[in-house]
Each structure stands twice: as structure tokens, then as C-alpha cells.
Amino acid sequence: LLSAVPQIGEIAQITAEQLVNIGSQDIDEEIWIKLSCRVNELLNCDDIDGIVITHGTDTMEESAFFLQLTTNSTKAVVLTGAMRPSTSLSADGPLNLYNAVAVAACDDASDRGVMVTMNNSIFSATDVTKMHTTDIDAFQAPENGKIGSITGSKVTFNTPPYHHTLTFPIKDGIKLPKVGIVYSYGGIDPDMVTFMIENKYRGIVHAGVGNGNIHKNIFPILEEGAREGILIVRSSRVAAGPVTLENEVDDNKYHFVASQGLNPQKSRILLMLSLTKTHNWEEVQRYFNMFVL
């Protein structure tokens, strides 16, 4: 990849390594932990100013958010990928890689947490999501927008630096609790949830309709799950907007957690990491409240 973009040598001194070689549809918690531990090691090296991670686009937002929550540095960590294969006309990978290095090497990128750069835009790991299956402009931050852009090798940020304070320190070999996502739809079958309860999931993220609403076929099962100590997070299958506390669902009564600005896949990551610290739903809600839109 690097030899395909020799111009990178003009803006940074690079060392490269390969942690895994997979399609990102096959990512899992073990790889996130391995990646996070290695990134943390590198962030602690005095001779490293920033890190670029090349990643498949399918789950890039999850890996970026996992790193956001498990690293704590002022140095830039930037993920990038390609929407078009390298063999296609106008492949976007080389420019995306160049841009990612330009961002990681830029002084102004300091203290902005983990970022994703795609198609000349810079996004925070917290806000970014893949919004289109095939377009080169697939990555967007539907609520907060991009935090900067790249033109030529000029990197411009349009937001002030922001130090993300919520960090879950993780060690190599740690096993994350079992957390699943149930996707809601008209007439949802209770089996979708009872399976998780019977199989001892510690947390369930509900990708609900609208503002995280729950179908009557599964509401009582989730309510019972929460009573038994399973953490239930109400997120939404809607692409933008928050899931707010105490809207149509009485969260205080049922001990459900509202996902605020996090989509189901990011809610799952925060819930897994939260469960390494606490099983108290109010404390977990406080973590999610850090993502109020």
C-alpha cells in the first residue's frame, strides 16, 4: 500500500506493520483488544507522533469507536480505508491513505481522539457511521458533521480540539462480556430476545423503532431481563437522531438505558466496555449520557 503512494514519504516518516489481514466483516472483540493494546503501546513511544490504521470500511466505525474508548492520548489515531477496490477506475484508497497520514502528521490533529478520514473529510470516531453501501462518500456524521477536511496536503479542522475523557483501560487477554443486538421490525418474534436471555447474554442492545421504541411482543421479555440484571440499552434502527431518556418509554421504571447519540453497533461497544466496570444500570446510563446529542 505504501509503495503505491510514494508521496507519503514527503510528509512523514513511516514504519508499517500488519496486525491482521481480514475483511473487516470478520472483525471480532479479540482483534479489537489486540489492536487497542498495540495502539496503546505505540502511543507511548516517544518517537511516534501519530498512528494510521488501514481498515475495511464495513466495520471501521466500530473499530474506531472501540479505540476511542480504550486509548487516551493527545496523539492522533486515524483510520482510513477504500470504498473502491485498487483495481477499479479512480480507486480511492491511495488518496485516502495519503490524507490519513497528512492528518496524523499534522500538529493541529493533536487532542482530537480517534478519527476516520475518508473522501477528503475528517470525522470523529464518536460521530462517524457508514451511510452508503458503495459510494466513495459513504462515511458521514449525520448529527455533528465532519470535524475537518483535507485539500491537497492541507489539513483544516473546523472544530476546536476535544479531549475525550471516558476511557476503559483493557489488557491483552481480557474477555469482554456477551452483548448482542436485537433488530426490531413489525411483528417481531419474541424468539429474537429469548434466545439471548437463555444463552446468558449480559447485555442486549435493542435497535428499536423511532426514538428507541419497543414492540409489545418483546417488551415484557426485556423488562424481565432487566429485572434479572441484564443490561438493556434502547438504541434505534433510525440512521440519525438520539434515543432520549424518558420519552415514550419509562426508563427509570424499567431500568432501561437510553443510548443517546450512539447507534446500535456503537452502543454495543460501549455496553461491553461498561460491563467490565459495573452492572449498575444507572452508572451505565451515565456513560451513555456522555454521548448526548
Ligand code: ASP
Ligand atoms: N468488505 C470490505 C471490508 O470492510 C469492504 C472494504 O474494504 O471496504 O473489509
